[in-house]
Structures are given as structure tokens and as C-alpha cells.
Amino acid sequence: MDRRALAALIDHTCLAPGAGAGDIDAACDTALAFGMRVCVAPVWVPRARARVRDAVGVVTVAGFPHGNTTTAAKCAEARDALLAGASEVDMVMHIGALKDGDEGAVGADIQAVAVVVHRNSGCLLKVIIETALLSPEEILLACRLSVAGGADLVKTSTGFAAAGATVENVRLMRRALPDGVGIKAAGGIRDYAAAVAMIDAGATRIGASASAEILRGAPKT
Template sequence: MNVNLASMIDHTLLKPNTTFEHIEKLCKEAKVYGFASVCVNPCYVPLSVELLKDSNVKVCTVIGFPLGANTTAVKIYEAQNAIQMGADELDYVVNVGYVFDNRFDLVKKEMEEFVTLRSTSSKKLVIKIILETCYLNEEQIIRLCEMARETGLDFVKTSTGFGTGGANIEHIKLMRSIVGTHVGVKASGGIKNYQDSIAMVEAGANRIGTSSGITIVEI
């Protein structure tokens, strides 16, 4: 498969022991390899924006991470703060508990608030919802993907990388089949090599979230 994998990779570093030095290295690597973005915790957005200002690499950050259990108001405030600091892309975590309680009304309302936030922003934002598919059954994944498509989110994403499992081919195929061609699918969690990345792309992913980006592209 002839694809430019580097341009599809969110070069990710979300570990709790991350330092400024680690972020500087991450951003330098992203520029060298031409990755789509760096994905960092919110406190490192300003540094990443400064380091990447003369490049095409976007700054992505995570919202309500990793549990998704903050109130919607807190998530929206966190998102607004990240935007003010210069973030280009936001990956927010769905409230998995609401899904299990069948409170899809609350899940959809949160989706709609993120879409409203995007529409009122002065910059072009990309909003991705993290489903944490390792906890969900097929019916729940389908329902969330349908709602993401209907409300107008930009991407559905498999995992935080902090759950009990990461991306798998079956979930990527399912997600792509539901969202169609106008919503992105981000495979994230446990993707460590070129073969796995290509398999995810062939299954329907058009973005890869990984901390192993250099290993993947240096084949």
C-alpha cells in the first residue's frame, strides 16, 4: 500500500512523567519526519505551539483525559483554554459511564457543545471523540459513531492508550462503515510498527495516534 504514513501520524507523548525536554524532542522529531501533529497534555500546548510555529505540524491536545468523567462544562472550559493557548486539534474522551447507563442524550449534548465550540472559534479546529472501544460492545460503538456523524464531529478515535486495550482492525472497520467518508477515523492505542499501521489504514483509519512514530516510518 503506497501511503505517506508520516503525514497521518499524531506523534504522541501523554505520559505523566513528561518534561519540557521531552516535549522539545517530540516537536523536533515531528518537524523532521513531517508528522501530522504532536499530541500532548494541555500544559504543554504553549511550548509546542512556540516550537512548531514555523512548520506545518499541528498541535493536538487531550480533553477530559483519560477517563472522560469530568462534567461537560469542565471539558468545554478545558477545550476553550487549550484553544486560547493555540491548540489546533482536540481529542476529547466520551463519558463511558453515560454510555453504559444508556444516557445517550447526555453524550449527544456533549458532542453538540464541542461542535458549537468549533463553529464559534476564529480558527479551523479539528475535534476528535475518543470512544475507548475496549470497554464497548458493537452496538455501543455503532451508536456513538452514528451520533458523531450526525452532530458533525471531525473524527472518531478508538482509545486513550490508558484503557484495557487499544485499536484493533475489527473496530476500525466497524467505525469506518458507520461514519462513512466525511468523518475521520483515528486508530490509537498499541500501534507500534509499520505493519500494524498499514493494517489500520487498510481497514479505514486515516489518522494514527502513536508514540512509536519514528519506528513506524523508519522501515
């Protein structure tokens, strides 16, 4: 896969809790240089949108990183971010409810945020399921509930758990998801070979902070 094609699949991520204005500007400039989306925390969406204008997409998060905020809070985060210029929201599912087997709570949480996001034409919802905390059976359930709730993509990880995306989990998710629902692999993807391995396993989007390093390893054409 050449550099341009791979860049189009990457959300260049700057979600570190200590990230300041200079870090956000640098992330935006990197995204612009390579033609990637930029993913920032909700508070930084207005700055990111002003920096990139309409050149690349702005992605943000809701209920991040643990997923245990209220549904109302996740909806408010999503609504505010979309008004500020985000075009995609990566929400963290209610992981505790999933572990408890409370499918109703998990599904209602996702569906409520999906309604907010999809009121805005062309905006996408990704549901982060945090695969490092789940058994294979729970990953399958999380995928099913995400689809039923209205997810456009299902995302492996926040990058804040003990482990991030694995090829095995991406393959498992791909088998569980319909063709129209994408997979965002995130967490620990730091070079070109790792990114391509995730794509070969079924990922349709990559989330990474090491995006420039990944792309430098890609063929230019």
C-alpha cells in the same frame, strides 16, 4: 505507503503523565523531523506551539483519559488549548453515560465541545470512544452520537485502557461512519505493518508514541 505520506497521517503523541518539558521538546522535534502533528496534554500546548511554530499542527485532549469530567470542564480545556495554539482537540466521550444508554447526555457533551472547537476556523474535533470498553453495538451507537454531535473524526482509544485499536473495530467504525468523518486509530500501534493495517481497515489518522519506529519501517519514496 511511503514515509512522507504516512507521516502526514500521524499524530505523534506525548501524553504520558510523567512527561516533562524535555519530553515535550523531544516529541516536537520528532514531529518536525518527519512532518507529523504533535499531540500533547493541554498544559503543554503553549510550549509545543512555540517549539514547532507554524510548521506542524498541535493536537491536544479534553476530558482525558476517562471522559468523566463535566462538559463545562471539557469546554474550558478545549477553549484554553485553542487559544494557546492547538488546532485539534481529542475529547473523551462520557463513556459511563453511553454504557447507561443515556444518549442525550453523551450527545450534549459532544455537541458543546464541538461548538467551542468549530468557532475556530479550520480546527477539528475528534471524539475518543474507548472501544476496549464497548460492545460492538455500543461502538456503533458511539459512532452515531459522535457524528450527530459534530465530530470531524472518531478515535478508537486513549491508549490508557486495557487494549487499544484493533483492525476489527476500525472496520466496524468505518461501516458506521459517513465518508466525511475520519477515524483515528490509536493505542498499541508500534510498527509500520500495524499502521498500514489500520489504514487499510479505514483509519484516516494514526495516533502513536512510537511514530519514529513506525516511519523507519516505511519506504522512503
